[in-house]
Amino acid sequence: MEALFEMIRRGDRPALARAISLVEDGAPGSRELVQAAYRTPGNSRIVGITGAPGVGKSSLVDGIVNELRSMGRSVAVIAVDPSSPFTGGAILGDRVRMKHRTTDPHVFFRSLASRGHLGGLTRATGDVLTLVGVAGFDDVLVETVGAGQSEVDVMKYANTVLVVLSPGLGDAVQTLKAGIFEIGDVFVVNKADLAGADRTRAELEMMLDMRPPGGWRPPVLKTVATTGEGLPELAGAIEAHYEYLKSSGGLKARVRNRFLASLEEYLKREMVDEVLRAASASGELERCLAALEAGKDDPASAASRLASQYRAASSCSALVPSERS
Incomplete structure (x- = not known):
């Protein structure tokens, strides 16, 4: 396992994929890998992406990857998928997602099986994120399972949380009821080319106005992930929030929350x-x-x-x- 860990530290993608499989399955040697990873912390910026099914999270993640790569940043994507009830593995898997990114040496994509775990994430999330950090990625995007309104666990692991909505589905009100509203650092109205996008954005802005003043004021951005519209602004908002965390001392608190x-x-x-x-x-x-x-x-x-x-x-x-x- 020591040799495998050293390969991960050197940025070996196949070695990282193998290590994640070992950790997911709780295989012999996985505990030693995880222990070594926690003693060699990385400095990756972790961005969580959550929201109800059908709002276009996967397309948005793909668009964010494109934007970050254009800035010269290396990116890992950890997508938590529903589990097969028979195998316990991720139903969608890696092959059907982000196919055009498989040849980019600076992008790593991995699906994790939720295995029935509540909160939109998987039990191995913290360990996997720590392993990915050791590999030296600039950014790690964590896309939750899309289980609707039970995905608040992402705030425990991410530095910045994006809450994604789409217009015309009453999502703004549903988000407020679900408690997801409180965890959002950036709100994204995706599919903004559809009718009702401005109304959804206005509803969110109104809700944010009811928050106590002071601290970080989450921006509400409109995007069309399939065309790239709004993605530069979204990347800028992620950077702005990260800088705010560093200057306010909030980053240390979020890292502690992850541990x-x-x-x-x-x-x-x-x-x-x-x-x-x-x-x-x-x-x-x-x-x-x-x-x-x-x-x-x-x-x-x-x-x-x-x-x-x-x-x-x-x-x-x-x-x-x-x-x-």
């Missing part, structure tokens, strides 16, 4: 596994499942009981004095 999100993911995995192992060993897990099957219990109550029993057992273990030789 906290990764820490939370590992804690969840570790604690769930420990509770289930203890419950299985004591026979309580089997009793809970039998009660659920008989309609005599519910998952919430059973989970609370298992957690309480685990905490009680852990407390008792802590009180037992260790043997001295």
Whole structure:
């Protein structure tokens, strides 16, 4: 794994792709790769792109890549796709997306399978972003799964969050209700050549006017990703927000949030596994499942009981004095 990691540090794209697969699958050696990556942090600018299905996120990502490449910046795209219920892999995969970019040595594209994870991202997101950062990309674009209004997790990982909408679908109101409105650093009205684009932009501006004054004021931009209209302005807004974060101290806070999100993911995995192992060993897990099957219990109550029993057992273990030789 040490040799593979060194190849990633040198910018070897196939090595990076292989490492991401190992991390996604939790394969042997993946933990060592991740540990090395966190000890060799990169300086990539991470941009999250979120929004409801059908607003043109993928086309917009492609357009942003074109714009950033014209500025001489290297770009990695991490697109979280729905999972196949049979294989657990990404349904769309890399081959059907951004085909014309496969020969550009300064662009890396990878699909990750959401594997049923809520929040629009995947459990491996933090680790994958850290690996990509080691490879030295200037920008990393994270496109969420398109699961609608549950995609707020992107704010935990990105320096800048783009919320993408399209006109005429009532998206502005839906975004406000979903809570996505609060996470947006830049709002993008894509497909702005359609009727209603100006109205959607005006609605968003009105909502932003209701925010408390001070701090960063998210711009609302119109784009037509398929023609490139508005993309230079969007790239400028991303740069402006990043500079604001650096000057205000917000960048350090966002990097810390990313580490906290990764820490939370590992804690969840570790604690769930420990509770289930203890419950299985004591026979309580089997009793809970039998009660659920008989309609005599519910998952919430059973989970609370298992957690309480685990905490009680852990407390008792802590009180037992260790043997001295």
